[in-house]
Amino acid sequence: MGNDAGSRCFARKMLRSCSDSRFQNLSIKGIILFAALASFSILCGCVALADKTAGSASGTSESDDKTKVIASIFAPYDLARQVGGDYAEVSMLVPPGSETHSFEPTPRDIVDLQECDVFIYVGGESDAWLDDLLSSIDTTDKRIVRLMDIVDTLEEVHIEGMQEDDEIVSDESDDEHGQDFEERRAEQDEHDSDAHGHVGEQDEHVWTSVPNAKSIVRAIADVLMETDSVHAASYDQNATDYLQQLDELDDQFREVVAQANRTTVVFGDRFPFLYLAEEYGLRYYAAFSGCSTQTEASANTIAALIERVKEEQIPVVFKIELSNHKIADTIAEQTGTQVLVLHACHNISKDDFVAGATYLSLMEQNVANLRIALN
Numbered sequence: 001m002g003n004d005a006g007s008r009c010f011a012r013k014m015l016r017s018c019s020d021s022r023f024q025n026l027s028i029k030g031i032i033l034f035a036a037l038a039s040f041s042i043l044c045g046c047v048a049l050a051d052k053t054a055g056s057a058s059g060t061s062e063s064d065d066k067t068k069v070i071a072s073i074f075a076p077y078d079l080a081r082q083v084g085g086d087y088a089e090v091s092m093l094v095p096p097g098s099e100t101h102s103f104e105p106t107p108r109d110i111v112d113l114q115e116c117d118v119f120i121y122v123g124g125e126s127d128a129w130l131d132d133l134l135s136s137i138d139t140t141d142k143r144i145v146r147l148m149d150i151v152d153t154l155e156e157v158h159i160e161g162m163q164e165d166d167e168i169v170s171d172e173s174d175d176e177h178g179q180d181f182e183e184r185r186a187e188q189d190e191h192d193s194d195a196h197g198h199v200g201e202q203d204e205h206v207w208t209s210v211p212n213a214k215s216i217v218r219a220i221a222d223v224l225m226e227t228d229s230v231h232a233a234s235y236d237q238n239a240t241d242y243l244q245q246l247d248e249l250d251d252q253f254r255e256v257v258a259q260a261n262r263t264t265v266v267f268g269d270r271f272p273f274l275y276l277a278e279e280y281g282l283r284y285y286a287a288f289s290g291c292s293t294q295t296e297a298s299a300n301t302i303a304a305l306i307e308r309v310k311e312e313q314i315p316v317v318f319k320i321e322l323s324n325h326k327i328a329d330t331i332a333e334q335t336g337t338q339v340l341v342l343h344a345c346h347n348i349s350k351d352d353f354v355a356g357a358t359y360l361s362l363m364e365q366n367v368a369n370l371r372i373a374l375n
């Protein structure tokens with residue numbers, strides 16, 4: 001564990017230095033050399049393992065023939081798994097149960113990445129380090145799928161009451177209640193460029209809207225069909241079947257919102273659901289934006305969320321997966337409401353992973369929890 005963490009740290013530090021050091025080539029060579037050495041020792045370990053577990057007389061693994069796909073996080077991992085079916089060996093870079101925003105790759109991860117046929121990643125703020133890594137390895141023999149290139153992205157929104165990463169939110173009056181979302185967003189954009197002088201980041205949680213997930217599935221299917229044309233018909237069929245299930249999921253979200261008593265949701269947590277909210281017409285209030293690194297909310301932020309829950313008699317305070325749920329618990333205690341999970345599918349717990357949770361099963365649970373929260 002200690003060694004593992006140490007190598008992760010080392011690998012990540014090397015990567016970081018790639019982007020901002022003038023000894024860029026040296027750093028990249030260092031990491032590749034380090035990965036190569038790690039590869040050698042890991043390969044030795046793997047041969048020993050394969051000898052023990054090989055079922056066939058030849059001792060070669062069936063997975064050698066499969067198209068090797070690596071996805072950075074859970075959502076694209078599962079979508080690729082659905083399309084890949086029997087002919088792709090899909091793995092996830094971030095281990096189940098770990099926080100995706102602070103992930104540190106091991107040298108082994110880098111070796112795996114060098115050896116895969118298809119690599120799928122988000123392309124957002126929190127995995128920007130992968131851009132550096134990809135530019136430092138030979139990718140001519142692999143296909144790279146970047147989710148943020150597939151769909152129309154939206155700028156991260158910091159709505160009134162939401163705590164900024166670099167400031168404690170001021171105690172502004174919330175007379176903007178009921179204001180149209182577009183108006184609030186426009187004002188916030190103005191606020192961002194005026195007050196902070198930074199260009200808003202594009203929100204990276206693109207897979208939380210089902211139509212976006214469908215676009216991603218089509219893109220993955222195209223890439224697999226080109227990479228492994230022998231099994232193109234199978235990938236195509238898997239994608240067609242799965243897209244039909246996603247259509248049904250999409251209908252469920254639309255139906256829940258159309259039949260709801262309210263369209264406002266409150267998150268005592270980060271809010272990685274911008275695409276979901278925009279797609280299905282949800283208004284939202286949250287402690288932090290999508291990929292905020294903050295976990296401690298100010299008293300003002302919590303008070304504003306409590307007031308919102310009371311004012312609109314909202315029955316559910318949401319938290320997201322793998323969260324410490326402290327803020328959601330506090331709001332629920334103060335308002336006599338219940339805490340439910342809206343799962344953003346960044347990653348899943350080890351238990352859920354073993355139990356076979358999928359994007360579809362998690363999103364169906366989201367539909368059920370939304371139904372409670374909106375009525």
Ligand SMILES: [Zn+2]
Nearest residue numbers: 272290291346
């Ligand atoms: Zn995120």
